[in-house]
Amino acid sequence: MDKPSDIQITEEDLTLLINDIHLTHGYDFSDYSRASFRRRIERLITIDQLSSFAELRYRVRTDPAYFAHVVEEISVTVTEMLRDPAFYKIVRNNIIPVLATYPFIKVWHAGCATGEEVYSMAILLKEAGLLHKSLLYATDMNPAALAKARKGIFPLSQMQQYSRNYMLAGGTQDFSSYYTANYHFASFDSRLSEKIIFAQHNLVTDFSFNSFQLIFCRNVLIYFNKDLQNRVLKLFDDSLEFNGFLALGTKENIRFSSIAPNYKQIIGREKIWRKIK
Amino acid sequence: MIIIGGSAGSLQVVFYLLGNCPPDFDIPILIVLHRDPQGISRLAELLATKTTLTVKEIEDKEPIEKGCVYVCPPDYHTLFEDESSFSLDYSEKINFSRPSIDVTFRSGADVFGNRLVCILLSGANADGADGLNYVRSHSGISVVHSPEEAEVRYMPEQALLQGKADHVLRKDEIMQFILRLA
Structure with missing residues (x-):
């Protein structure tokens, strides 16, 4: 999944998505680092092969099972035993x-x-x-x-x-x-x-x-x-x-x-x- | 903001470029080099011996100051939180690399737009090529080290195959280019 999607995401898009998530599901990502949050969302759009940012927003608002997957993907779980x-x-x-x-x-x-x-x-x-x-x-x-x-x-x-x-x-x-x-x-x-x-x-x-x-x-x-x-x-x-x-x-x-x-x-x-x- | 990315064979060029920056050069420079994650991070100390500028290895949310050279830490991606600070990220490797040059170039373009210069040097993988295209699409300036001169030509060559660069330059020309930015 090295090749990122060509869909351009604006700061306003991210703010709208964060508001949707907060209102619909109670998770508050508004004080997450914007730079990392943007990368997670870009990655999500790529791996799920979404056609537009609007599709992501729609699915997040309406599909709880999909949102569970979004939480899983937003949180970075890369770790190892006895790291460092x-x-x-x-x-x-x-x-x-x-x-x-x-x-x-x-x-x-x-x-x-x-x-x-x-x-x-x-x-x-x-x-x-x-x-x-x-x-x-x-x-x-x-x-x-x-x-x-x-x-x-x-x-x-x-x-x-x-x-x-x-x-x-x-x-x-x-x-x-x-x-x-x-x-x-x-x-x-x-x-x-x-x-x-x-x-x-x-x-x-x-x-x-x-x-x-x-x-x-x-x-x-x-x-x-x-x-x-x-x-x-x-x-x-x-x-x-x-x-x-x-x-x-x-x-x-x-x-x-x-x-x-x-x-x-x-x-x-x-x-x-x-x-x- | 100037970001210099490279991999195998790029270190000597980085030494040369930083060594020729005058002490009053005030545009912040970020160095993204592929490094051995197990190695002790001595790159910042090493670079500091080659330049009169202040060299710092980035910590999370490190403020960006004029006249400083910043070095990406090993085993993290380096992003820009905003125009005044960095942010680190320990997510998946990109192009088998962490730090990935693509990741940092893209984040720089998101934050700085046309006030960004990205320079891609020697290396043996294609990291940086996609990022350079993204930088150009955000009106930033892309510079590629001439494959003829680069110690390992694959990285600059891939960048030129996958897109255009604003400038393809020898290292002495890159130096002149950087000095004219100030």
Whole structure:
């Protein structure tokens, strides 16, 4: 689908579509990054071979099944297990020992997509002997992605890469011991998912629902504009215990947000902050 | 806004172009190069040794300032949120590439229209060709490094096969062209 469609989309078109979606379905994309949102819509028009922007608007307004597909396509679910091994090495060596001191560990993966990162964290906690006293909340606005995450079944073709990530992140076990290979799929051990709670949660419209010692939200904020980023960071601040950790994507930063003065970046260039006020 | 895109064989030309920009050159320049996603991102540091301009690797929502050279980070697409800031995106690869030159050229055209110059250099894949056409259709200016001179001619050649360029230039001519923009 490399070749983009020739249909020209104006800013006004996007605004109309966003209003339609909000009125008809309650999803609010108005503070999404316009640049990324435009790309998702252009991609949708290409893969669905729509003849015009008007056709897209019509189907979004009138066909709930089609809209479910639109939500699935708008939300970017590209992810991998132990993405950025250097980051996970710090989680393993610097954060998990702190979490170990708590009687009960609560972690939130906000915008978990198809779940690769929450399974990664479950593996690290298990290896530290802490999974039994942990609870990992994995939330996303995209129900189809959550359904995949719940199953814990990922393409077998990815396992070589994930196994390499695992070793680079300081793993010493046999990564393949965590899954059963079945045809083209790797089915992850249900002992990992026992401590994961999957739930639908929309960072744009839903509130804080618990307090945590660690919140992961990696490569989600990039799809929001600065106002929405600031609101979501406030939501995380409200959901994070004092001394808790906030982990963002490699190219994301809290420096322009109102919560910045209460946080301290813990190590070098990795995007992990600790709540110090 | 000037966007320079390239892949295999383009780095030396980027060094040459940035190295010859005077310290007071104030049009922002964005560099989109295909890179190894596993490699540590040292490109910005490397470029900084070749130019007197300020070089920054982009973070999400990075503000766009005059007189700065911006480098796309590896493994993200770089977009323009508006005329004053970038936005990053971790969606599917395009032309087997992330960053994709097409993606950045197109986003630049959406935001800057006729105040955009896109320059496509050497490379071994066809990324950038579609983006250049889109830039031209939005009244931006497209420049292609002469395939005769480019180290790997495939990328500029594909751009010329798939559409027209406003200018096909040798690297010293590209340099003169850039200097005349200021």
